[in-house]
Amino acid sequence: MTVPCRTQNFICVLFFCFLDVENIINISQFLRNMLSKKKLVIDFYTRMMNKMYSIFGDMPFIKQYWPFILTGFLCYLSTRIFYSKYASQDKKKDIINSTYQTPDEIAEISENNSDDTQNDENEECDDDYQPSLPSDLEHIPLNYDRISIDETIDRSNEFYNFMNLRRTVRHFSQEDVPIEVIRNIIRTAGTAPSGAHTEPWTYVVVHNMEIKKQIREIIEAEEEINYKKRMGKQWTTDLKPLKTNWIKEYLTDAPYLILLFKQLFSFKNGVKRMHYYNEISVCLSAGLLMTAVHYAGLVSLTSTPLNCGPALRTLLNRPSNEKLVLLLPVGYPAEKCLVPDLQRKDLSEYTIEML
Ligand SMILES: Cc1cc2nc3c(=O)[nH]c(=O)nc-3n(C[C@H](O)[C@H](O)[C@H](O)COP(=O)(O)O)c2cc1C
Structure with missing residues (x-):
């Protein structure tokens, strides 16, 4: 043959x-x-x-x-x-x-160099490094008002009861919200702590209907593939009680879409600045954002559009050092909006106290 x-x-x-x-x-x-x-x-x-x-x-x-x-x-x-x-x-x-090692790289290097040669070398080179923050950064008195212990107890209880009312909403009213409110909410998110004060977040606020429609198109197309092919039976079955699918009306109904990008690094005066723990920092910022949305009397939906990051980054003209982490529609809930009747775990189920 x-x-x-x-x-x-x-x-x-x-x-x-x-x-x-x-x-x-x-x-x-x-x-x-x-x-x-x-x-x-x-x-x-x-x-x-x-x-x-x-x-x-x-x-x-x-x-x-x-x-x-x-x-x-x-x-x-x-x-x-x-x-x-x-x-x-x-x-x-x-x-x-x-100048930058991820925490995992640091751990790997210290494991591989159990002798101290590496540290000695680093000490010798100390003068070659410049901090990203001013080296003569002033330390000022903390702006802090002490409150009584009774008030502390009351406040912690009140805040818990208030936050316990926060719900993820998937049906939005088309009613508009003043941009000033959104700016204040994002300002609050910007107060989050961040690794070495790198503030590695970019918030893109979309109010323009044409852009919202394009975002919806991108997400619905990808989500249809996600639900039908990528996510698998177990995941889609787990989502069934939440009644989610690839049709996302909220993307055009909600007055604002807030897209949160993590910055892997940035440039300051031409010098590359690494953003340590950028994802954790961005998620903490998102937590404050959601809290601020709730406090302002609005609702949001935490969403992670799977496989849409690059297309949305291109649509919104974001640079390649930024990666999409979350997309949150923000606005008022639709009239007679329903939410799944979820129960939250009891404190004892997720807390271990060593008193
Ligand atoms: C990281 C993360 C990703 C999520 N992604 C989605 C999503 O893509 N679509 C959606 O409808 N809900 C999404 N949710 C919302 C969760 O389903 C919701 O928080 C959960 O069901 C609890 O409901 P609650 O927020 O009302 O307490 C997400 C939540 C988190 C924290």
């Missing part, structure tokens, strides 16, 4: 594609070991050639062009070995020398 040339080409490409770096390194180590044992090599080579001939005997393309294929393979092999060796060295260097 003669295998067509195109199939043989395809087999060759597949062969190269499926060889990952580790396999190549293993093969090269194996070959090196073999070279140290000449007789074995000759034996192995003869057997290999026989085997190859029995496999590729019916493949004239491979039979004719095997020296080129072999050369190509050897070039590929040496490039990959060279690349993997130097790329991994560069990556290690980057991690060690960069």
